[in-house]
Amino acid sequence: MTTWFRPIVAAAAVLAAAPAAACPFCESEVGAQVHAGIFNAEFVENLLLVLLPFPILLALLVAVHFGLPWQGARARRASLERRHR
Numbered sequence: 001m002t003t004w005f006r007p008i009v010a011a012a013a014v015l016a017a018a019p020a021a022a023c024p025f026c027e028s029e030v031g032a033q034v035h036a037g038i039f040n041a042e043f044v045e046n047l048l049l050v051l052l053p054f055p056i057l058l059a060l061l062v063a064v065h066f067g068l069p070w071q072g073a074r075a076r077r078a079s080l081e082r083r084h085r
Contacts, residue, residue, distance in 0.1 A: 025031040 023031070025034070
């Protein structure tokens, strides 16, 4: 591909996406109620509760991938005991 093709395609995608992003409800009374319901006083608490599973799943993934911290010492001790028999 030529060097001018990618910027033209990117510009066309940005310009074509602008009208598609328009929301018919955002400027209405329903849109205002939805916005008020989402960004209320409990927004931070709700956001934290929604994001809470991600660090837990990440910790589980790290534990499965790298093993639990105390398993390494136990495996080394068992390996040393087998060598000395």
